Amino acid sequence: MAKKLTSREQNYSQWYNEIVQEADLAENSGVKGCMVIKPYGYAIWEKMQAELDRMFKATGHVNAYPLFIPKSYFSKEASHVEGFAKECAIVTHYRLKNAEDGSGVVVDPTAKLEEELIVRPTSETIIWDTYRKWIQSYRDLPILVNQWANVVRWEMRTRLFLRTTEFLWQEGHTAHATKKEAIEETEQMIGIYADFAERFMAMPVVQGVKSVNERFAGAEETYCIEALMQDGKALQAGTSHFLGQNFAKAFDVKFATKEGKQEYVWASSWGVSTRLMGALIMTHSDDHGLVLPPKLAPFQVVIVPIYKGDEQLAQVSAVANKVKKSLEAKGITVKFDNRDTHKPGWKFAEYELKGVPLRLALGARDLENGTIEVARRDTLEKETYQITDIETKVEQLLEQIQENLYEKALTFREEKTYKTDSKDEFKKLIEQGGFVYAHWDGTSEAEELIKQETKATIRCIPLDAKEEDGVCLFSGNPSSKRVLFAKAY
């Protein structure tokens, strides 16, 4: 029987770690801060990838691919080096040799690289060095390239999926002839991320732009989507950056306009990572384990046979396989777990833990009555249906679950979203957790002060923020709109 999880109430962080481990999503690798994504976790990531890739391609993007970045490239864009040089893996040698004392292998000191290589923490520099060769004229624009890749950022405190030294992600890098087009691209992509988060992950998000302090190193504007986790902390789930001409200037990427003038290229970059897995877990899961939205579940339905002896198993299996086939014909993914190494009770607990949206149980008595038992993972409700209705029921239930998860998460967020004009209340609200809309004077000084006093950061200046006169809670200066505050992952 699967182990009982620590409840969210007791220890939210422990609950998260246990779900990741017990639901077989990922584990720590032999390298500090690195993870091994296990097959069940990887299958969910593949579902995300497939859908995002489809969305990227539907908007005209293509994939391309590289890992190492020469150290010198990092120095070219001034703010970028500040932001990334401090947390990267540096390759200095290219050969090992046997230790002279026979104790194993050691780095061969004669195999030192002339210039060290950086394992990419993000690829703007190598990409823009490449684009210099790809772009000569307006005919070569726009370039709409995406890359599915691994990246490395040296992190002090790591957490499976949320913050690991190596992680998987996609990074889009686009090049445009005009500022307007580059901004439209940046906005289009944050829109696609929001759409994906809401329709596939069933996770409501707030779209906005970051304050200057929180911008990507090298960006002129950073758009983001922010989600609220069940412990009242915010999680940045995706970012899209308008890079202006910064990288084009740093890497000397110019193009000839239709009129024959030479101009610098405009750029965007955007990415989401395996961090989305952490967001998915923390948005929907409960004290019984993982809860998956049907659109991202590796299998949406599991059928567990209840039987005594081989003869009953054969009878139950015949019907179960028929149900499986008819569901699959409707495009529903089904696992029939007929292993004789585990008892039904063990399997029930296992698939509850793994968040399978629907569990069908089929026993000898069901065969007599022409029935089948269906359990929903989101509500934990069980109901018995006529087996003749099962395809229609399952189809309806999967849709309902997808919708219900979104509605539940949205309701949770709405209940935990506050508006205040009082500094004391602000502190209390931030302390207890949730999204807080409050006035801010737009200065980095006030932002820094708030962070120090409350640990809250400006998650974003929402795209749909209304103009509204107010007073900055901390500085007392005038403010023209509310921004979104929260403590964050």
Add this chain to the structure above:
Amino acid sequence: MAKKLTSREQNYSQWYNEIVQEADLAENSGVKGCMVIKPYGYAIWEKMQAELDRMFKATGHVNAYPLFIPKSYFSKEASHVEGFAKECAIVTHYRLKNAEDGSGVVVDPTAKLEEELIVRPTSETIIWDTYRKWIQSYRDLPILVNQWANVVRWEMRTRLFLRTTEFLWQEGHTAHATKKEAIEETEQMIGIYADFAERFMAMPVVQGVKSVNERFAGAEETYCIEALMQDGKALQAGTSHFLGQNFAKAFDVKFATKEGKQEYVWASSWGVSTRLMGALIMTHSDDHGLVLPPKLAPFQVVIVPIYKGDEQLAQVSAVANKVKKSLEAKGITVKFDNRDTHKPGWKFAEYELKGVPLRLALGARDLENGTIEVARRDTLEKETYQITDIETKVEQLLEQIQENLYEKALTFREEKTYKTDSKDEFKKLIEQGGFVYAHWDGTSEAEELIKQETKATIRCIPLDAKEEDGVCLFSGNPSSKRVLFAKAY
């Protein structure tokens, strides 16, 4: 107009490099020996990936994922360290800092890792360290995991797709309760690679096992598929290794059998890489450029409009879009290139270079006559069809092209495959290029001698080799079957 390629006759190697570059497949990155895979090349790799991934999953495999390997892991399997330690990227530091003289960034000497990390050249060691945690009993077996990943092997001489410092690949790592099952898995996977090479890449291959000298470092048997390139050199296109209990012993991975005994786990590993792109290029392409089998072409059909003025373009476009839609409805991928920035002649040359299987040209006169011109990339033949027949024709032609490419490659290989019992003739045949079947006494000494005298290596001991008494060409010792020799990439 696209640049004229160097012919294969003139300089095969130069021809290859030009195709890779001119057909927009890949280019060198800013890091010596590393490549940037360009969107058109990546689209072909994605097609390969998608099909292989489907085949892997259809045989019960799942994907998982990690990058860094602690240095000490490498010492655990003795022959593995010999084979791989000499060609790897070593991460020694985790932070850069600003140089004191303001000249850029330098490695921060205080950020030295206690144990160096190796960027994986292949992942057996980290995988088996992980499997120790995953495997306790026979119930946990088999494990059938695949990983799509990047790997780094320090290479002195690099060549786009064929041998680069970083490359993309998949690596399967399976764990089994019995030797028999592990060998069956190893054989199944080489079979899948052969099937993929022949049915999708239209590239005939010989399946066999490697001689002891050519085995993977740490394997008990290495299966391979070998293809013949147009310059008469062999290319190893995929390998599948039976690893025995070597890695299980090195990483102490035991399981409890049904009877409760503790035994070491049996293993296989198998991989194909972006090297397949090189194989694809060199198998089919000609002096006009890339030739792609329809099953792997990013788009199978391109439609080029021939027109004067906007009015004609509008008329031609209306029909072209109708044709495009009707082809797409049959699952055929189509690009309609209506860019007004390039002339039809330029486009013809461009798509010939990029190997698009079928080019459709549609002009004002075609509209009057209800016709459309179709050009095959493989034979370069042009024919005019009634536009009403076009879907059926295109469908048939794509099938014919796929088949024709395979047949052509097979005929080429058969013509270049020899059998000899004379040492002098052997030397001559190897020198002129091709596959040579000859007797070999099975010793590493003779193999080494042959390699030194002729530069030929034993590509494999073919799985279908017949027992046949003979005499080793170089040692004069008795031999029981012929093995396959060639010079190789």
